[in-house]
Amino acid sequence: MGLIQRAIEERGVPTVSVTVARDVTELIKVPRALFVPWPMGHHFGVPFHRELQRRVVLAALALLENSEDPGLLINLPMKWADVRREAKTLTEQGRRL
């Protein structure tokens, strides 16, 4: 995925990626990325948690507007344990999960 990001950026279109594998993203040297400390397959959170999914998308988009240096890698300060807790609350409120 980093190769695609570099190929698009080389053609003059700004790109941002959302990654759960910080080491891989660092080594492929992408132009800018948002790191979320969550498991594979959960880059944008948990099912039906629209607010959280939106928060990740907006954090990534903010990087498009504000990044200065190539290789900017920002951490989203939200632990997986907290995400699971919120998902559990959603379930208790009757959302299917």
Added chain:
Amino acid sequence: MTAADSGALPTIDPREAGTQLRSGLWKTINERYPGAMIRKDSFVPQARLANSLSQSRLVMISSCGVHLKTDEPLDVCHPFGDFRFLRVPSSAKHEDLIIHQLKYPHDDADLDINVIFPIERLQELCEEGVLGGLTPNFFSFIGYNMDPDKFERTVAADIAQAVVEKEHADCALLAPA
């Protein structure tokens, strides 16, 4: 230099620390599939947004293997991976899409596609005016390709060309799976 490079194991639970859950991922992949991943020594020049986000067209690209239920899936079983990609209309909803991929857990994404491919969140941001628009098509492929040089020549170059010349995107969101 990361924790994975030095071989150091995290002493505290990564779920509590907010660090990478599988911190040895890079090392593990290189051990299991030598040459399957490449590292780059330099950055590409950074491009800039010409206008604000509210006047820009966004394209999303994902390696999650999502596609329209009516499309034929890519080959998930090929030992070297499938070096093709699919287009997903940006107006598609969760009900229209299905994931064909074996290399990551997508149980939660099957319940709500936005967990890995936040297409409905982007549609909402568009309606609210946060984003200027979406390109007619998004792109999806299978993120398991055992020949990175071929991948760079084929999938990466073809998607990048389509994004710039056919979809006329102003910015791109990449969602690796």
